[in-house]
Amino acid sequence: MRYALPALCLAIGTALATLPGPATAEGSIPFVDKLTLRVGESAVIHGIRGDCGKLPAKSQLKPRKLKTGTLTIGREGTRSSRRCGGLTPAVEVIFTATAPGKETFTVEGDRMRVTVTE
Secondary structure (H helix, E strand, O other): OOOHHHHHHHHHHHHHHOOOOOOOOOEEOOOOOOEEEEEOEEEEEEEEEEOOOOOOOOOOOOOEEEOOOOEEEEEEEEEEOOOOOOOEEEEEEEEEOOOOOOEEEEEEEEEEEEEOOO
């Protein structure tokens, strides 16, 4: 019983660390090309960048409705870019699961595969 609470905290922390989520404290936006979520769950999957060293123009930031969910815009941060040679400013792309199924789509030319379960 004495070690139950620390063990529970460790188990919860370990489980949460494996979930895709918002940009890290440093603002680094992840690239997640394969994802499984339940209906109602959301995850940051990509970052939209502008010209190297600049945030994207507002015209690039359009929400999209997909078969299994929606893409919306999140917070500002940075993402790794081969074209820019390292980190560059970007805005989060958030996928929110709305219907069960499998779907493949592109974000900024990168292929994403999602599976949504009940």
